[in-house]
Amino acid sequence: MANVRLTKVGKVYEGPSGSAVRAVEAVDLDIADGEFCVLVGPSGCGKSTTLRMVAGLEEISEGTLEIDGARVNDLPAKDRDIAFVFQNYALYPHLTVGQNIAFGLEQRRVHRSGVKAMLTGASAARAKESEAIAARVAEVSRTLGLDALLARFPRELSGGQRQRVAVGRAIARDPKVFLFDEPLSNLDARLRIETRTELRLLHRRLRATILYVTHDQEEAMTLADRLVVMHRGRVQQNASAQECYERPANRFVAGFIGTPPMNIVDGRAERGGFAANGVSLALPARWPSLNADQPCALGFRPDRIRLVAAGAEGSVSAMVAAVERLGDRTDIALDSAWGRVVARIAADDAAGIREGDACGFEPDPQHLHLFETGECGARINPR
Amino acid sequence: MKRSMAANALLWFVLIMGTAVFVFPLWWMTAVSLETPDRAAAAMTGRTGLAALPADPQFGNYAEAIRQTGSIEWMGFVDALANSIVVTVLVVVGTVLSSSLVGYALARLRFRGSTPLFLVMLGTMMLPGQVTMIPLFLVFRQLGWIDSILPLVVPAFFGNAFFIFMYRQFIAQIPESLVEAARIDGLGHLAIWWKMVLPLCRPVTAICAVFTFIGTWNDFMAPLIYLHSDEAATLAVALNDFRGQYGGVNNVHLLMALSVLTMIPCIVLFIAAQKTFVEGLARGSVKG
Numbered sequence: 001m002a003n004v005r006l007t008k009v010g011k012v013y014e015g016p017s018g019s020a021v022r023a024v025e026a027v028d029l030d031i032a033d034g035e036f037c038v039l040v041g042p043s044g045c046g047k048s049t050t051l052r053m054v055a056g057l058e059e060i061s062e063g064t065l066e067i068d069g070a071r072v073n074d075l076p077a078k079d080r081d082i083a084f085v086f087q088n089y090a091l092y093p094h095l096t097v098g099q100n101i102a103f104g105l106e107q108r109r110v111h112r113s114g115v116k117a118m119l120t121g122a123s124a125a126r127a128k129e130s131e132a133i134a135a136r137v138a139e140v141s142r143t144l145g146l147d148a149l150l151a152r153f154p155r156e157l158s159g160g161q162r163q164r165v166a167v168g169r170a171i172a173r174d175p176k177v178f179l180f181d182e183p184l185s186n187l188d189a190r191l192r193i194e195t196r197t198e199l200r201l202l203h204r205r206l207r208a209t210i211l212y213v214t215h216d217q218e219e220a221m222t223l224a225d226r227l228v229v230m231h232r233g234r235v236q237q238n239a240s241a242q243e244c245y246e247r248p249a250n251r252f253v254a255g256f257i258g259t260p261p262m263n264i265v266d267g268r269a270e271r272g273g274f275a276a277n278g279v280s281l282a283l284p285a286r287w288p289s290l291n292a293d294q295p296c297a298l299g300f301r302p303d304r305i306r307l308v309a310a311g312a313e314g315s316v317s318a319m320v321a322a323v324e325r326l327g328d329r330t331d332i333a334l335d336s337a338w339g340r341v342v343a344r345i346a347a348d349d350a351a352g353i354r355e356g357d358a359c360g361f362e363p364d365p366q367h368l369h370l371f372e373t374g375e376c377g378a379r380i381n382p383r
Numbered sequence: 384m385k386r387s388m389a390a391n392a393l394l395w396f397v398l399i400m401g402t403a404v405f406v407f408p409l410w411w412m413t414a415v416s417l418e419t420p421d422r423a424a425a426a427m428t429g430r431t432g433l434a435a436l437p438a439d440p441q442f443g444n445y446a447e448a449i450r451q452t453g454s455i456e457w458m459g460f461v462d463a464l465a466n467s468i469v470v471t472v473l474v475v476v477g478t479v480l481s482s483s484l485v486g487y488a489l490a491r492l493r494f495r496g497s498t499p500l501f502l503v504m505l506g507t508m509m510l511p512g513q514v515t516m517i518p519l520f521l522v523f524r525q526l527g528w529i530d531s532i533l534p535l536v537v538p539a540f541f542g543n544a545f546f547i548f549m550y551r552q553f554i555a556q557i558p559e560s561l562v563e564a565a566r567i568d569g570l571g572h573l574a575i576w577w578k579m580v581l582p583l584c585r586p587v588t589a590i591c592a593v594f595t596f597i598g599t600w601n602d603f604m605a606p607l608i609y610l611h612s613d614e615a616a617t618l619a620v621a622l623n624d625f626r627g628q629y630g631g632v633n634n635v636h637l638l639m640a641l642s643v644l645t646m647i648p649c650i651v652l653f654i655a656a657q658k659t660f661v662e663g664l665a666r667g668s669v670k671g
Contacts (some may be wrong), residue, residue: 057563078569090560095581377576 002068002176002209004031004054009063011049011233025233028064034207035164036200040220041230042256048181050212050230055084055179068176080177080383083170087182091154097165098137098150104173105133143202160191167199171206180212184219196222217257221245229253236376237306242382250378251371254299260331263363264299265338266373272372274298279316279337284365284383296380297371298365302331302344305351308360315360316341323355335363395618410435416448416639417441423636436569441636448640451622454613462614463621467600470535470617474599475592477539478546482591483584485542486550487576491562501551508544512604520608535602539595546591554580589659597649618645 011024024046030258031037039047042343054065056077070079088218109129127288140178142162143146152160155212162185170178171292183199184192200223202223214220223242229236229244231254238250241257248254267276269290274285276298290296308315318336330350334341343361370380386394414433415423417440425431453459472656487508489501523534557580565575595630603619622645625638 055567057566077563077567079438084564084567086560086564088558088560090563090564092578092579104568107574248490346526 003033004177004211005029005064005066006050007066009050009053009065009066010061011046011053011058012061019253023233027230027235029228029235031209031211033209036203036210036212036223036225037228038212038220038224038226039228039230040214040217040224040256041236043215045230046233047213047215047308049213051179054177054211055082057079057084063123079225080345081175082177082179083173083251085166085170085178085180085183086228087185089154089166089264091162091165091169093154095153096150097146097152097154098141100154100165101137101140101146101150101168101172102133104134104169104212108173109133129255135297136172140168141172144168148254155207159187160195163187163195167202171202171208176209178208178210180210182214183212184214186246187214190221199223209229218259221257226255229256231256231376232261248299248369248379250376251271251297251299251374252376253368254371254379258301260302260342260344262299262301262369263305264297264340264371265341266295266297267338269294269296277337282314282365283368287370287380288383290370290380295373297373297377299369299371300367302342304367305341305343305345306347306362306364307332307343307345308362310358310360312360312362315362317358317360320353320355320357320359323350323353325350334359335360412639414443415636416643418444418635418636420634423639427635444636444640445644448637448644451625451634452641453616453624457513459613459621463618465614466532466610466615467617467619470532470606471534471596471599473536474539475595477536478543478595479591481540481542482549483550483554483581483588484576485547487554487572489547489551489578490554490568492572504544504547508548516608517613523609529609530611532610532615535599535605542615543591543595545647546587546595549587549591550584557583586659589656593652593656596652600645600649 006027006029009027009029010022013021013023015021027046027050029037039050041047043079047209049058053060056075060073064071067080067082090102091264095103102174109126128239137150138147139348141150143166146164146168149157149161149165152167154165157165162260167181184195187195196219203220203336212220212223220246224241226238227244228238229243231252237244237253239247239249244257247264248257256288265276267274269287270280271292272285273280274323275281281298310317314337316336318334318341321335321340322333324331324333325347329344330347330353332343332345332350332353334343341361370382371377372380409434414435414437415426417427418433419439421501422431422433422437437635449460450456451459453462454547455462470648489497519534520529523529526533528534528537562575566577570578591660601619603623606617606620607623610620618641622638622641625634625641
């Protein structure tokens with residue numbers, strides 16, 4: 001196992017008529033030995049390109065990539081000692097499950113077959129090597145519960161089984177780094193959650209260094225030791241999942257992490273408060289750097305909202321637009337002067353709420369976030 | 384849907400007529416090959432009709448045909464058969480290997496000028512063989528290859544435009560991630576072609592091999608042009624020896640017997656390959 005370090009890594013594609021398209025910009029990333037690092041972001045954010053650069057499937061345009069302390073920018077994929085799990089699994093269709101798992105090991109044999117081997121007496125060594133490969137395949141298939149499937153072809157397997165074979169193929173070689181490119185997105189929802197847990201357990205058992213790409217922020221949060229949120233080719237935040245959720249570094253991260261997403265309202269600072277569309281809210285005096293009349297955005301999570309009676313003092317008046325009952329909790333969409341706001345409350349508290357009701361809401365003053373304006377407006381830190 | 388009796392009858396009639404048209408030459412050839420020399424010659428000139436089944440089948444005609452092939456008794460046939468087998472096997476192997484390799488390069492490698500090259504290659508398909516016949520002969524004569532199998536075999540190792548096109552289209556459909564997975568597993572382009580692309584291309588290879596086999600086995604023109612001596616002749620050329628000096632046919636029963644023998648490998652191959660064609664189609668339909 002090894003650590004992976006990206007320093008100012010960038011990817012520039014040559015666009016049509018010689019223009020340069022930047023897919024990835026100045027990514028700095030330091031993944032510790034045995035860490036489970038997840039790259040997450042909307043499609044086209046550069047996460048897959050970053051992963052493919054680490055794998056050696058894309059050339060690195062700028063910056064340095066180090067694996068285990070050695071610069072590997074110019075090393076071909078096969079010499080980087082990495083394993084890659086593809087979204088569509090990329091199992092070799094003409095090989096059985098067992099052969100698929102053994103394939104990488106077979107390619108890395110030291111002792112070749114043939115007349116020369118026979119003459120130099122390497123046949124015994126080769127036989128020993130074959131035994132070792134067979135033992136490794138057996139071990140891996142036992143770990144992943146693939147024993148009964150070894151003689152099958154990939155086309156005879158279900159999606160979940162194929163996915164396990166793909167993982168098996170990766171771990172058989174015992175590489176320094178595992179790279180996963182959206183490995184769960186071809187599975188159905190229930191299987192995805194099961195496999196997620198399995199991956200997490202596998203990581204704990206192998207203590208492997210993993211770089212994992214997904215667009216699913218829930219998957220990212222449950223798996224990650226470290227979460228790297230990307231957008232428009234740049235890293236927006238690089239922290240633990242909890243940190244990204246509780247202290248999003250900017251407005252993009254705030255909106256991307258968490259379901260339903262954080263409510264974000266554009267407005268401006270007022271003396272002692274925040275105002276948008278003529279409706280003000282008193283802020284606890286905790287934002288020393290905030291100037292009066294400065295444009296900013298206020299964010300609050302749906303589960304940090306209290307519903308109050310219409311017209312209650314210090315609340316924002318609203319009308320219930322939609323009620324989504326999810327069993328233990330209820331999501332309520334509210335139309336207000338601040339636009340559409342979603343509140344998530346306990347099902348018991350929502351029992352009497354009907355669409356069309358007039359009410360008011362109050363964001364929890366202890367859990368407010370302020371951001372500068374703009375799509376990626378930086379977080380304004382409270383004192 | 385149930386067809387009416389009349390529609391069924393009509394369908395059968397058309398099918399039977401069509402089959403008759405295709406079977407007639409085969410039947411005629413086989414029937415003549417089993418006739419006595421007199422009756423065969425008479426049937427040839429149309430003086431008498433031909434019995435559907437020869438009254439007195441002359442199976443000895445086959446042995447006689449083999450004996451008289453070429454200039455050396457018995458061995459002439461063995462020579463011609465060996466020549467045909469060597470040429471055909473080499474051409475099939477050469478065509479499959481070179482066409483799939485070039486197809487892989489055109490489908491998977493990004494290099495400057497790959498598209499123009501591909502178009503030029505397709506363009507060569509428009510050239511009729513007759514146009515290049517004489518220039519090619521001159522080239523091979525300059526190389527000193529006349530009366531050897533080299534002019535027949537060597538070009539096969541430089542690909543066949545149509546099969547390159549077929550391979551390229553097929554290989555382009557192989558998911559990119561498979562090739563990438565192989566790269567990570569330590570394979571270079573040649574190894575990817577050999578260990579992954581060729582096994583996956585089995586349906587194309589079956590078609591390519593069968594068509595090339597039949598085309599080469601039956602080829603008369605090229606061996607006739609390049610192979611001059613009796614020892615070098617292939618079966619297709621050796622058959623021609625049964626024609627008289629002035630174009631007439633003296634021993635039509637022997638010519639037909641040898642023709643039947645020559646056809647057997649093609650018929651066997653076609654029946655065997657039919658299964659592979661169908662299997663190939665079925666494999667392609669299952670995503671894997």
